[in-house]
Amino acid sequence: MNQEEKLQAEKKYNKWIVILSIAVPIVVAILFGVRIPNVAPLSFLPPIYATINGFTALFLVIAFVAIKKKNIVLHENLMTTAVLCSAVFLVLYVAYHMTSDSTKFGGEGAIKYVYYFILITHILLSIIIIPFVLITYVRAITENFERHKKIARITFPLWLYVAVTGVIVYIMIAPYYV
Template sequence: MSEKSIFRIVAGVSIFVFAVVVILNRKILPAPAVDPVAILILPKINAIINGTCTVLLLLSLYFIRQKNIATHKKLNLTAFFLSSLFLVSYIAYHWLAPQEARFGDLNHDGIVDPSEITAAGVSRVIYLIILISHIILAALVLPMVLLSFYWGLKMEVTKHRKITRWAYPIWLYVTITGVVVYLMISQYYIS
């Protein structure tokens, strides 16, 4: 398969995933009725998955520096599998949850009014900065990770290293900030 074909597949998968996230997150398609309390477990599961991926990525870096390619591959494949599982769980939560948690929404009415913004203070601004950077970088890293995996599995080390210099720190940032976002917003989930 030519590199041009690989780039097209990676672009297609990335666009498809982005479109699915947007469509289901914006509730364009109607969601089935589900127990809202049961859905609340998903953000915690997502944070655990992100935290696990952080550890796996750090271990992966350690093992590749030790020239242990087999363990490096296994750790990255596991991190990729877990990140894929995270994506499914993330989409499910945002599609099925009857109401999104909003940082600062003390009365859980779905609106953060001026008094709630004042009460949240600078922590709301910090949260939004982390959240926005997390979302943008999560969307951008997917094609880089896919290409990195393709070249890594084909043992095209030069190309793999070149893209991984960018993909790795972004992916690591996304997994870390995923946990941070959960820890910051979790107090605003309706229980």
């Protein structure tokens, strides 16, 4: 496939990237305000989705090492798994918040500011990362590897930060779950 064909293949996905990048945060925000009636709180989910975030981070790091070692198949499989893990995380996270009240952080002093800094940057970057992940993934599946590498240099550290801080936020707030 020549460069022009790769760009055309990539463009086919652009509409979906834009739609998902806008729709996902809006739908998540809307669903946060929805409570499913007559459903017991899914209070067992936070450690599960935190673990999924941990696995996502692990898959990202191993995929990074794999591509540096030119193990393309392992890299592709790990990145696809990381994308799927992120999607499962999102579904579980929304399900938890549709059945449970948000947990308030109970720490005081400097740790409270650390927690909120990590939480706010995690939330903002989790929104920002959506189009980056989608664009990076599309550039890989359309075999536009030079453009893939350029954006992956931005996507990787942002996505890794979101995955790791998701675990940190859980660890910091876990003592305050009811």
